[in-house]
Amino acid sequence: MSFAQVQGQEMAVGSLRRALRSGRLHHAYRFEGPAGVGKGMVALALGQALVCERPVEGEGCGQCSSCRRAVTISQEPPYVPLHPDIIVLERGLYSSLGKDLDEKQNLSTEQVRRVLLGRLNFPPHEGRGRLVVIKQAEEMNASAANALLKTLEEPPPRTYFVLITSRGRLLLDTIRSRTLLLRFAPLGEGVMRGILRQHKVAPEALDSVIELAGGSVSAALDFADAEETAARQAFVDSVKAALAAPDAGEAMALAAARDKEKESLRERLVALAVSLAREGREKAMAGESCGAAPEQVSAALQAVRELERNISPALVVETMLLRMRQAMV
């Protein structure tokens, strides 16, 4: 893993490389951007730069034992990098260490104390520096975040932080103000195409997967799953059939049958929004009225947001169908 291997994030990577070369690395960064665009890869490349035994222009060589252990994950739980100076925090990552770390909802104060603060009393084990990576940092509860504040403001010597989040607005202001923002953009179509080919996504699926994925490789790989693709199409078709039905009964039956796993429903709703938008666009280009398409697209996107707010899947679909039907009147 090196900075050169990260594609499509020239701004963020360029900024870190310049800081490393000039010896002016900030002590705490906040990587914000969609999931699956390379934030974790860049954090690991930064980790290598900090622990490498033979750095080249401030960056990790990628070859030495330290560089390799920085990006090699333990075979046994907790699944963290083998190098002791790369410290990763994430909700649930240390559940093997005891019941109090079996975190269902939040990254807990207990994890911050036990995994991080206890170790920071000692200097880095072997590296020239050490890196603390906090994944999905917005999942820290308020007391965990507060336990971190002082250290974030005045870290021990040679200690650097990267907080990773795809939902930066959920971070406490006190955390935001103590970290330097590096924004990660959704990946462009060309970059996506190249990466998905490397992942052996079927060529005939590339266009539709890229259209759905919003510049995120992880989302694209989820969308590329063949079985799920069929289920998603069935969902889109059944919503459209329900909307075309003369009475609301069929739509309600559909909603009742939709108490599905949240993540797959999310993908199906996104697929629905994209499909409705495409139909609207095609009609408009053919000079026809695009009808209720704009309202229906926003109803589907609103459903995605409601799902993220933990509203029950069945209720989300039911409400969406009502809004879509109202838009047709």
Ligand SMILES: [Zn+2]
């Ligand atoms: Zn190295």
